[in-house]
């Protein structure tokens with residue numbers, strides 16, 4: 001478990017991380033989401049003791065990182081492209097890391113196998129593709145067989161096969177009971193990977209919620225209807241107790257009614273329809289709305305947004 005309490009980091013006037021309090025639990029994948037510059041990397045660096053917090057506290061299974069006996073056996077991390085000596089092979093890079101951390105050499109073979117690099121283990125790292133480099137970074141994170149794993153934007157720049165592989169790996173690590181904390185600025189990616197979400201914007205906590213709840217709150221479905229006889233359509237819908245919202249470009253959005261029902265109603269009144277399409281608001285859209293609100297909110301108030309606010313904010317914004 002990773003526990004943050006009031007974690008804050010300032011760089012001069014800039015507050016990169018602002019009073020973050022949350023816990024990352026074992027057995028699930030927790031997604032750490034926020035737009036570029038939200039403070040994700042800074043938070044992860046503080047968890048690893050690479051940056052000193054200005055205020056607040058962070059603990060790894062109850063202990064500060066710098067007091068962990070064998071850190072690599074407690075927490076493994078993939079931060080931005082690690083400094084691998086270009087002339088060194090994947091095998092030697094991992095072997096050096098293992099030897100300097102008291103980890104048996106057989107683990108090097110095991111992790112090379114896990115990440116699928118065994119066949120190129122003796123090749124020099126300078127010939128590695130971006131995807132191979134990511135796999136090597138992940139192998140290093142797994143080396144100490146840690147209970148906690150942290151990945152900063154692990155799918156950046158990877159091809160679909162690499163993305164799928166990382167997604168599967170994270171889920172299997174969580175299924176083994178490990179704590180998996182992964183950052184991304186893409187909601188669509190997290191929707192497929194994470195069980196739980198922590199969202200930050202401008203260093204502040206915006207949401208700490210299960211993915212199921214996020215989806216339930218934000219996947220609003222509605223029907224888009226367009227007719228050359230818009231006023232008559234509105235009257236017919238109104239007469240049937242259906243509320244339609246005009247969205248400005250001549251189309252209507254209808255909540256709480258199926259497309260079939262609207263189509264049959266229109267046919268009964270001999271109304272021509274040019275469009276009748278069920279729509280689903282995307283999670284990416286909901287995430288952008290949530291984080292955009294944080295910017296606006298930041299300008300007007302000092303109080304952090306609550307988890308409730310973003311759910312309702314989305315609905316209010318659509319009305």
Ligand SMILES: Nc1ncnc2c1ncn2[C@@H]1O[C@H](COP(=O)(O)OP(=O)(O)OP(=O)(O)O)[C@@H](O)[C@H]1O
Pocket residue numbers: 011014015016034035036037038039040041042043185
């Ligand atoms: N060493 C530093 N000195 C000054 N400002 C910094 C430093 N490191 C980060 N910042 C600032 O702190 C804020 C948070 O940066 P951080 O890299 O943690 O965000 P992020 O969410 O990881 O973004 P990205 O997705 O772009 O990596 C940014 O405004 C950044 O410019």
